[in-house]
Amino acid sequence: MEALILVVLCGLAWGSFLNVVIYRLPAGLNLAKPPSSCPSCQARIKPYDNFPVLSYLLLRGKCRHCGTPIPFSYVLVEVLTPAAFVGLYLHYSLSFFFFASCLFTTALIVLGFIDYRHKILPDRITFPGIALALVYSFFRRDLPLLQALLGAAVGAGFLLLIYGGYYLVRKKEGLGLGDVTMMVMVGAYLGWVKTLLTLILASFVGAFVGILIIAVKKKDLQYMLPFGTFLAPAAYVALVWGDRILAAYLSLFQ
Ligand SMILES: [Zn+2]
Numbered sequence: 256m257e258a259l260i261l262v263v264l265c266g267l268a269w270g271s272f273l274n275v276v277i278y279r280l281p282a283g284l285n286l287a288k289p290p291s292s293c294p295s296c297q298a299r300i301k302p303y304d305n306f307p308v309l310s311y312l313l314l315r316g317k318c319r320h321c322g323t324p325i326p327f328s329y330v331l332v333e334v335l336t337p338a339a340f341v342g343l344y345l346h347y348s349l350s351f352f353f354f355a356s357c358l359f360t361t362a363l364i365v366l367g368f369i370d371y372r373h374k375i376l377p378d379r380i381t382f383p384g385i386a387l388a389l390v391y392s393f394f395r396r397d398l399p400l401l402q403a404l405l406g407a408a409v410g411a412g413f414l415l416l417i418y419g420g421y422y423l424v425r426k427k428e429g430l431g432l433g434d435v436t437m438m439v440m441v442g443a444y445l446g447w448v449k450t451l452l453t454l455i456l457a458s459f460v461g462a463f464v465g466i467l468i469i470a471v472k473k474k475d476l477q478y479m480l481p482f483g484t485f486l487a488p489a490a491y492v493a494l495v496w497g498d499r500i501l502a503a504y505l506s507l508f509q
């Protein structure tokens with residue numbers, strides 16, 4: 256129980272830091288300085304207004320000084336990070352795989368939210384992620400280096416196929432190469448089977464949301480959805496529940 260509380264508290268603090276990364280990294284700003292301030296009125300955010308989740312609720316989602324609404328995605332990151340860590344803890348307890356998966360999940364959260372806000376997937380996250388996943392493969396038995404490389408190849412290969420197919424049919428780019436790089440990272444960590452699962456889950460949910468947007472907002476098919484935002488939660492689901500989903504799927508054929 257103590258460990259679970261510790262995981263929640265660390266997740267809350269880490270989520271706060273991830274917000275800083277998500278909002279400063281795409282703008283090329285320093286992650287350490289200056290201290291947090293309101294993007295609208297520049298007022299420094301006091302330590303007592305900087306508690307994860309709690310401050311958002313107490314301030315009713317607005318800046319204390321100028322009343323500008325704080326984006327909902329801030330509090331979403333602060334809630335999702337500890338929740339995702341708890342999910343990992345319940346599956347792996349405090350093992351080496353838990354800590355490695357927290358890092359992997361961190362990359363997913365940052366990528367998912369940056370893609371949502373800026374429609375980019377920065378190499379500064381994906382490249383170190385790929386390097387870490389490959390180094391990590393030397394230390395794990397379930398996914399040795401060759402399997403990690405195969406996963407990376409499958410992740411990138413399938414996206415390049417879709418990318419190429421879309422380009423041939425519509426004569427323009429449907430996905431960014433950032434999605435391909437992100438799937439290299441996901442593939443190197445999850446292996447090829449769960450990488451396929453990630454792609455299938457993300458495509459289904461992405462298509463569903465896309466159809467909803469077209470139906471509700473009357474936007475046409477040109478409207479671009481950030482695919483990384485769907486790949487990130489799909490990869491997390493494949494990481495934590497992938498084995499169960501695959502077992503359930505295979506049992507259909509027995
Ligand atoms: Zn303000």
